[in-house]
Amino acid sequence: MTGMRPVQRIRAFFGTMAGQIFLILTLGMSVAAIIALLVAEQARHHDFERVRRARVVASAVDIADRLQRDPARVEAMMANHRIVGAAMAPAGVALSDTDAELESILTERLGRRSQPEAGQVPAGLCFPSGNRERAAGVIDAPRPDCWIVRFTDVRGARRAMALSFPRLIKPPSTIFNPAYLLVIVAASAGLAILVARSVAKPLRRLERAAEAFSLSLDPEEIPERGPEEVRAALSTFNLMQRRARAGFAERTQLLAAISHDLQTPLTRMRLRLELVDNADLRERLLADHQAMQTLVREGLDLASSTESREEWSVIDIDSLLASMAEDAEDLGAPVRFVSGCGGTVRVKPNALTRCIANLVDNGVKYGGGADISCTRSGGRLMIDVRDHGPGIPADQIDQMFEPFTRGPSSQPGGRHGTGIGLTIARSLAMSFEASVRLRNAPEGGVVATIDMKG
Amino acid sequence: MLDSSPARQATVLVVDDDADIRDLIIGQLHQENYRLLAAASLAELRRTLKEEAVDLIVLDLNLPDGDGLMLCRELRAEGADVQIIMVTARGSAIDRVLGLELGADDYLTKPFEPRELLVRIRNLLRRGRSDPAARPAAARFARFGPWRLDLQQRRLVAPDDSLVMLSSAEFRLLSRFIEEPNVVLSRETLVPERRATAAFDRSIDLQVSRLRQKLATVPGGDELILTVRGEGYVLASGVEQL
Numbered sequence: 001m002t003g004m005r006p007v008q009r010i011r012a013f014f015g016t017m018a019g020q021i022f023l024i025l026t027l028g029m030s031v032a033a034i035i036a037l038l039v040a041e042q043a044r045h046h047d048f049e050r051v052r053r054a055r056v057v058a059s060a061v062d063i064a065d066r067l068q069r070d071p072a073r074v075e076a077m078m079a080n081h082r083i084v085g086a087a088m089a090p091a092g093v094a095l096s097d098t099d100a101e102l103e104s105i106l107t108e109r110l111g112r113r114s115q116p117e118a119g120q121v122p123a124g125l126c127f128p129s130g131n132r133e134r135a136a137g138v139i140d141a142p143r144p145d146c147w148i149v150r151f152t153d154v155r156g157a158r159r160a161m162a163l164s165f166p167r168l169i170k171p172p173s174t175i176f177n178p179a180y181l182l183v184i185v186a187a188s189a190g191l192a193i194l195v196a197r198s199v200a201k202p203l204r205r206l207e208r209a210a211e212a213f214s215l216s217l218d219p220e221e222i223p224e225r226g227p228e229e230v231r232a233a234l235s236t237f238n239l240m241q242r243r244a245r246a247g248f249a250e251r252t253q254l255l256a257a258i259s260h261d262l263q264t265p266l267t268r269m270r271l272r273l274e275l276v277d278n279a280d281l282r283e284r285l286l287a288d289h290q291a292m293q294t295l296v297r298e299g300l301d302l303a304s305s306t307e308s309r310e311e312w313s314v315i316d317i318d319s320l321l322a323s324m325a326e327d328a329e330d331l332g333a334p335v336r337f338v339s340g341c342g343g344t345v346r347v348k349p350n351a352l353t354r355c356i357a358n359l360v361d362n363g364v365k366y367g368g369g370a371d372i373s374c375t376r377s378g379g380r381l382m383i384d385v386r387d388h389g390p391g392i393p394a395d396q397i398d399q400m401f402e403p404f405t406r407g408p409s410s411q412p413g414g415r416h417g418t419g420i421g422l423t424i425a426r427s428l429a430m431s432f433e434a435s436v437r438l439r440n441a442p443e444g445g446v447v448a449t450i451d452m453k454g
Numbered sequence: 455m456l457d458s459s460p461a462r463q464a465t466v467l468v469v470d471d472d473a474d475i476r477d478l479i480i481g482q483l484h485q486e487n488y489r490l491l492a493a494a495s496l497a498e499l500r501r502t503l504k505e506e507a508v509d510l511i512v513l514d515l516n517l518p519d520g521d522g523l524m525l526c527r528e529l530r531a532e533g534a535d536v537q538i539i540m541v542t543a544r545g546s547a548i549d550r551v552l553g554l555e556l557g558a559d560d561y562l563t564k565p566f567e568p569r570e571l572l573v574r575i576r577n578l579l580r581r582g583r584s585d586p587a588a589r590p591a592a593a594r595f596a597r598f599g600p601w602r603l604d605l606q607q608r609r610l611v612a613p614d615d616s617l618v619m620l621s622s623a624e625f626r627l628l629s630r631f632i633e634e635p636n637v638v639l640s641r642e643t644l645v646p647e648r649r650a651t652a653a654f655d656r657s658i659d660l661q662v663s664r665l666r667q668k669l670a671t672v673p674g675g676d677e678l679i680l681t682v683r684g685e686g687y688v689l690a691s692g693v694e695q696l
Contacts, residue, residue: 263543264472267565271478274568293565314616319668323621326664330623344616349609353619 018200025192026185033184041173048170052145053102056118059085059163060149061109067153078161087126089148089160095119106151116151126164202230206237212433213241248306256303259296266293298420301354302403305427310348312432317345317454321372321383324356334369335360341374345381345454348432352450355428355436356383358421359448363387367445381454386447391440400438401426422448464579465489465507469499469522470514470541479512482568486576496520508536510579512571513558515542523556530557537578541566593695596632600674602696603628612672624665627658631679631689640686662687 013019063086066074078088098119106116126146145167150160209222221241224234269289276282318340328335356372363370367387375382392400403423425448426436434452441447466488470476473494480490491506493499496519502508515522526538540558560574595602595611602611608625610618620628630644641658662679670676680690 260543263564264475268472268474268478270565271475271482271568274478274482289565314614316612316616316618316668316671320619322664323619323624326621326623330621349617349619350607 016200017203018196021196021199022189022192025195026189029188029191030185033188034181045170048168049101052168053099053105055165055168056102056147056149056163057105057109059165060106060116060118060151060161063161063163064110064151064153064159067159071155085164087162087164089150089162090125091160093121093125093148095121095148095150106149110151111154114151114153116149118147118149121146121148121162123164126162202226202234206233209234209237209241213244252303252306255299259299259303262292262296266296295420298424302420302424302427305351305354305424305431310350310431312346313349314344314346315349315352316343317374317381317383318342320349320353321356321374324353324360325372328360328364328370333360333364335364336369336371338371338373339375341376341381341454343376343454345452347434347452351428351431352434355425355434355450356385358425358428359385359436359450362421362425362448363389363446376454379453381452383450383452384447385449386441387445389445391444391446392438394440397438397440401436425450463487463489464509465491466510466512466575467491467493467499467502467506467508468512469493469517470512471495471516471518472514475514479568479571482572483575486572488575494518496522496525499525503534503536510537510539510575512539512541512575515540526558527556539571539574539578541571595696597694597696598632598635598689598691599669599678600672601669601678603632605629610668618668618671620665620668623661624668627661627665631687632693635689635691635693638682638685638688644686 014023063074063078063083074083075088077083078086081087095117096119098117102118103116106118107114110116123144123146125148126144144164147163147165148160149163150158152158205222212220221238222234224231224238226234266289270293273282273285273289276285321340322337325335325337360370360372363385364387367389369388371384371386371388373384373386375384401422403420422436422438429436429450429452432452434450437449437451439447439449466483468476468479468483468490469492470479471494476492476494480492483490491502491508493502494517496517499511499513499517513522513526522540522542526540529536529538538558539560539562541562541564543564559578562571562574594606595604597603600613603609604611604617608622609620610628612618627644630639644658662681666676666679669678678689678691680688682688
């Protein structure tokens with residue numbers, strides 16, 4: 001992770017479950033909050049319009065009422081501007097933009113036959129131009145709203161009035177204020193992080209436990225803490241781990257018991273072989289005996305490789321690799337220690353030694369030699385054992401770790417040995433929390449890599 | 455045949471609960487000039503030891519009435535100087551180290567090469583006669599300079615308990631130095647089992663130089679093995695068995 005560019009890191013974060021939860025929650029909550037605010041804004045707008053219309057309706061109904069009671073006086077007062085907020089509408093004004101909603105309310109209040117027309121008009125129509133000069137200092141003041149209402153009264157006369165009201169200014173909307181949006185998004189993101197973390201945490205624990213289980217058969221159980229579903233999952237995992245371990249132990253014990261008990265008849269057979277006089281027959285029987293004995297020995301090795309009673313120690317890794325190569329060379333095997341990585345590593349030394357020895361044996365047997373090298377990267381230590389053979393077909397690499405799998409018989413060196421060496425190597429590696437991988441090297445040959453914490 | 459003959463006939467006791475294996479081993483040993491006895495259990499073994507003078511026991515560890523290891527320890531505690539070769543199936547709860555610690559002189563795993571058993575018996579009887587007190591005390595470590603050599607696991611232990619691994623050749627070499635500290639050892643004496651040729655001399659030099667490199671990785675570890683021009687090498691340090 002450390003070497004990644006920021007873009008890659010962000011992409012990697014959104015690839016994680018926590019990242020996706022974070023993204024969904026942040027976007028979702030922000031959108032939901034904004035929609036809720038828009039709806040509220042809409043409602044506010046409606047209320048505002050309703051209040052504006054209610055003023056017009058109240059005023060119009062009031063004037064209509066007065067006109068009905070005393071038409072002559074009221075008309076005269078309106079003409080002389082003696083009613084505040086109501087005057088005779090100037091003649092010849094066309095209502096280009098009538099307010100249908102207002103008209104329907106007026107129909108309700110003034111009667112079906114009133115056929116009202118109403119609409120807002122420029123303020124000047126309520127106040128003939130001469131008025132403005134009288135009101136000194138109010139030029140810039142907000143000018144009142146001006147409405148024209150026409151209707152037919154009960155006597156059948158068509159009335160037209162200009163109603164003026166102090167201007168109602170709708171307070172500006174705050175939704176699209178960036179600071180406001182920022183608060184919403186930040187709050188959503190904050191909550192999303194909390195949720196994502198609390199969801200991801202037990203999963204991380206589970207993942208770490210599963211990883212530990214894949215590396216070692218004897219990991220610690222995960223503490224069963226957290227919400228109920230999480231506890232149930234962890235408890236199931238622990239149960240599975242215990243069962244797998246028990247099953248594995250049983251298999252190992254069976255293998256050990258069979259291999260162990262075969263040793264007595266094999267001993268008898270070996271001693272009896274000394275009594276065979278026919279040299280040719282004896283030689284063949286000895287070869288068979290040898291093959292059986294190897295199988296038994298490796299079976300026992302496999303069984304004991306899963307039991308890691310050995311203590312952890314800190315070792316000088318290069319000294320181990322160099323001395324193994326020297327020992328192999330002394331026995332005439334073409335094994336080289338190519339490059340070391342210096343420093344120390346914490347392992348189970350005998351298990352590591354046997355693990356490397358198995359890989360080196362394989363390299364010598366199937367690949368005509370082995371080059372041992374060691375590299376460190378990103379807190380890991382990798383020991384490569386490379387042979388000079390023809391490699392393994394890509395589709396067979398994974399099978400190589402199954403017990404009793406050998407290289408193809410067409411391959412030089414194929415089809416002898418027990419095919420259990422790699423299984424033992426992997427099992428040994430697990431005992432010190434390492435893994436073994438095989439791959440074909442681009443320049444030919446197979447590379448077996450022991451990958452451990454270093 | 456009486457004991458008056460100059461080469462006294464050695465008595466070998468074969469202990470195994472499997473009658474076939476017992477008889478087959480005895481059959482094998484017949485080609486050598488030994489007096490042969492057999493026992494199938496610890497009880498029989500004890501009885502035989504009381505009645506007969508036994509030089510060497512071929513001891514199977516899994517016996518019906520007890521554990522051969524315990525018997526081995528008992529015999530050593532009583533001060534018996536009978537030689538013991540332990541024979542056990544691989545994968546038993548005992549390893550070579552434990553067996554040798556408990557007082558066995560040698561150790562074989564089943565199934566073994568019959569010839570191998572003959573050779574080991576012969577070697578032990580010869581060694582036992584010429585040098586009865588030569589059984590090495592089972593020291594675990596030899597301390598020299600800042601280092602400890604783990605004699606059983608065959609590796610070096612640094613002062614901080616970290617381990618430095620040795621190849622077999624390096625371990626043999628270092629063991630020789632530790633047997634005779636502060637004594638100049640010639641190249642021939644350092645690895646006597648091989649012929650000292652010019653090529654071999656060079657390989658000894660190479661091994662000493664590798665060993666020096668390993669020893670020099672901790673403070674005070676350099677100048678432990680010194681070159682004595684024209685003579686050989688010397689371990690310039692006292693050695694303490696732990």
